[in-house]
Amino acid sequence: MAAFLITFSACGSQQSAGPTITDPGITKDEIKIGATYPESGTASFYYAVAKGATAYFQYINTEKGGVNGRKITYVVLDDGYDPSKTPDKARELVQDQKVFATFGNLGTPNNKAVRDYYNAQKVPQLFVFTGASIWGSQYDQYPYTIGWQPDYVTEATIYAKYILQNAPTSKIAILYQNDAYGQDGWQGFRSALGDKVSMIVGEAKYNAGDPSDMRSQVNALKASGADTFFVIATPAYAASAATNAYTSGWKPKIYMNQVAASTVTWRKVVQQVGSSAPVDGMISARYLKDPNATEFANDSGIALYKQILDKYGNGCLVADNFCVAGMAFAYSVVDVFKKAGNNLSRKNVVDIAAGQMNEADNFLLLPGIGPATIFRRW
Numbered sequence: 001m002a003a004f005l006i007t008f009s010a011c012g013s014q015q016s017a018g019p020t021i022t023d024p025g026i027t028k029d030e031i032k033i034g035a036t037y038p039e040s041g042t043a044s045f046y047y048a049v050a051k052g053a054t055a056y057f058q059y060i061n062t063e064k065g066g067v068n069g070r071k072i073t074y075v076v077l078d079d080g081y082d083p084s085k086t087p088d089k090a091r092e093l094v095q096d097q098k099v100f101a102t103f104g105n106l107g108t109p110n111n112k113a114v115r116d117y118y119n120a121q122k123v124p125q126l127f128v129f130t131g132a133s134i135w136g137s138q139y140d141q142y143p144y145t146i147g148w149q150p151d152y153v154t155e156a157t158i159y160a161k162y163i164l165q166n167a168p169t170s171k172i173a174i175l176y177q178n179d180a181y182g183q184d185g186w187q188g189f190r191s192a193l194g195d196k197v198s199m200i201v202g203e204a205k206y207n208a209g210d211p212s213d214m215r216s217q218v219n220a221l222k223a224s225g226a227d228t229f230f231v232i233a234t235p236a237y238a239a240s241a242a243t244n245a246y247t248s249g250w251k252p253k254i255y256m257n258q259v260a261a262s263t264v265t266w267r268k269v270v271q272q273v274g275s276s277a278p279v280d281g282m283i284s285a286r287y288l289k290d291p292n293a294t295e296f297a298n299d300s301g302i303a304l305y306k307q308i309l310d311k312y313g314n315g316c317l318v319a320d321n322f323c324v325a326g327m328a329f330a331y332s333v334v335d336v337f338k339k340a341g342n343n344l345s346r347k348n349v350v351d352i353a354a355g356q357m358n359e360a361d362n363f364l365l366l367p368g369i370g371p372a373t374i375f376r377r378w
Helices: 044-063 086-096 108-121 152-166 180-199 215-223 235-247 263-273 300-312 321-340 346-355
Strands: 002-005 030-037 071-078 101-103 172-177 200-206 228-232 253-256 283-286
Touching (some): 044 071, 086 108, 101 321, 108 180, 152 180, 172 215, 172 235, 180 200, 215 235, 228 235, 263 321, 321 346
Parallel strands (some): 030 101, 253 283
8 A cells, every 4th residue: 555645734832831720621630521433333443543542641641640730531422423413422521521622523524513512612622533624724713623634635636636647547436425524535636636527437425324335336436437446435435445346356546545544444355355456556645654564663653652552552453543543633632731731721722722733743643744733724
């Protein structure tokens, strides 16, 4: 599997200590935060992100004494990747659990379903685990909702430009999830092709929560005559798409969106079909270190990652790139709390997350990548 390096930048400064100022969810001993994740359902692959974050918080609590003397409590509720369930879970976090902030909430439609509520309550929606472009483009309207990862439009643009430069005669088929997440990548890819958009000869979609078997979609795309396959799908659907392409005899060049590019996912595919053919030559984007790559065999950041998972991983597999992502995200929120010092107000934390981050020392970012927060404008 090939990978592109995504680079991005932000500005940074250190928050001075100042007087002690706190909001709900903060005591002299605790910072209580929460999140919604799909522990169940077709997107349960992503629960590993919450496990990776939890492992890092436990490491900070146990071995570093917490953040400025306060331990982090992380309350994770299961919304099954169903945005109709997320609002009830959000209210439970704020009204019942009385969290100070949410962190790492997963899913574009899920976060969209609750951002009005969180912003009305002025509860930080920190570092949402979704690369939708709206977290940056609509920041002025939703200042308490902060993104972290590179956005889907930028990622799709990279693939489109690569194809235009290196394979300009390609016939492209696209599979995408029919919601704000999938449409973001789909529209970004089409826009980046510009006057060459006719290179797209077939498109198919599915709805989140549908059966994960993509056989009918793949057969339709194969019939289009495409020799290139861009997949904008979550892991279960993406794995099914690649597997069905292989078993049907269709052998397109595959471009896989990074949200489905976990090594664990593709190792399972290889095991199931008994061949590496479905993933040979697959291209995807990366911005985090891969614990499975030989180039990081002696990397100090990956060594620390493995040590933390060994002690606090709670079943999070070292090979799982989603565990890496969760830990990398968690590093950044700990950094925010450190910078806040004694001023643990929700407004101050949001201001730091949105404009004062410099994550060049995040131990899980790829070499050459700077800060990991993107805000206001992608």
